[in-house]
Amino acid sequence: MKTKLRIAGLLTAFSFIIYGLMRGEASVVLNKAVNICLECIGLG
Amino acid sequence: MKITYAIKRKLLQFIAFGCSNAHLLNFKGGKIYTGKWKQFCNPGLNCYSCPAAGFACPIGALQAVNGSRQFSFSFYVAGLLLAFGVLLGRAVCGWLCPFGLLQELIHKIPSPKRKLKKGFLYIKYVVLVVFVLILPVAATDYMGMGKPAFCQYICPAGTLEGGLFLLAAHESLRKAVGALFSLKMAILVLTLAGCVFFYRFFCRTLCPLGAIYGLFNKISIFRLEVDRHKCVGCGKCKEVCGMEVDPVKTPDSAECIRCGACADVCPTGSVCIGFSTQRKKV
Numbered sequence: 001m002k003t004k005l006r007i008a009g010l011l012t013a014f015s016f017i018i019y020g021l022m023r024g025e026a027s028v029v030l031n032k033a034v035n036i037c038l039e040c041i042g043l044g
Numbered sequence: 045m046k047i048t049y050a051i052k053r054k055l056l057q058f059i060a061f062g063c064s065n066a067h068l069l070n071f072k073g074g075k076i077y078t079g080k081w082k083q084f085c086n087p088g089l090n091c092y093s094c095p096a097a098g099f100a101c102p103i104g105a106l107q108a109v110n111g112s113r114q115f116s117f118s119f120y121v122a123g124l125l126l127a128f129g130v131l132l133g134r135a136v137c138g139w140l141c142p143f144g145l146l147q148e149l150i151h152k153i154p155s156p157k158r159k160l161k162k163g164f165l166y167i168k169y170v171v172l173v174v175f176v177l178i179l180p181v182a183a184t185d186y187m188g189m190g191k192p193a194f195c196q197y198i199c200p201a202g203t204l205e206g207g208l209f210l211l212a213a214h215e216s217l218r219k220a221v222g223a224l225f226s227l228k229m230a231i232l233v234l235t236l237a238g239c240v241f242f243y244r245f246f247c248r249t250l251c252p253l254g255a256i257y258g259l260f261n262k263i264s265i266f267r268l269e270v271d272r273h274k275c276v277g278c279g280k281c282k283e284v285c286g287m288e289v290d291p292v293k294t295p296d297s298a299e300c301i302r303c304g305a306c307a308d309v310c311p312t313g314s315v316c317i318g319f320s321t322q323r324k325k326v
Contacts, residue, residue, distance in 0.1 A: 002263050006130055009130035009260075010130050012123075013130060016123025017119070017120055017123035018123075019123075020120025027083070028109050029105040029109060030082055033092040033100040034078040034079075036093050036206075039192050040192070040195040040196075040199065040206050040207070042221075043222070043225060
């Protein structure tokens, strides 16, 4: 049972990652991460 | 000399800390790394506004995408968290998280060590649901953009790793300091003080990433197992556990960070952690 859950979990994870990459989520992450995050440092 | 889990883990923690924060020269000019690697998430909590950070923080990234105008849910970050969770569970916290290592080093400061009341362990789930999942999506501005509420109001890692260094380097940022920064500084001071007295105080009480990975401990491929045929019930494993878990009763506890302290201390070798352990049926 646990093995099936692990396989299902990993398959779901990779599907999510590929779908997220295809619709351009990585660029949103990059855009946020390469600019100083004012919220993170307590100014935003 | 026997290479214990404690030695292996500390070594890997420092390597992971170095890999997550490789851009040390950025501290000099108060800059942050702006290369392509920042589209990938670190498995552990590490603020992407830390000058040395080479990757994105998964909790910050999750809130950023969920609160963006284009998307209301991040499949990319959720997929990464799911993959890390299924593969490693909370071993990420124990072996790879830079802020976890900082907390462990602070806990070495000589002081009376205390046990945490169980109720505090549930706060991190509230933080995850309210500040990471709901507020960035629900509390949006007129343009439909949400703010990363956990980073904004709570995250002491951001204040410590990003805030203090960047404020020290930029006068323009120092001029913008206000009540919000005071709140975050107060949380940082309380967290650091808590870490002196309680083992991994932040991980256990406030960390939403630990809350997520903890949910996977029951099925994670990297796991802790106890051979009940060999166990003599001496209780040393429970006694040594910093996270206050009883590995014999609850080897898959959401609080277990797979540090291996219990395996190191077990006199009969009945506790083991890893990818290929074989649980004996009772």
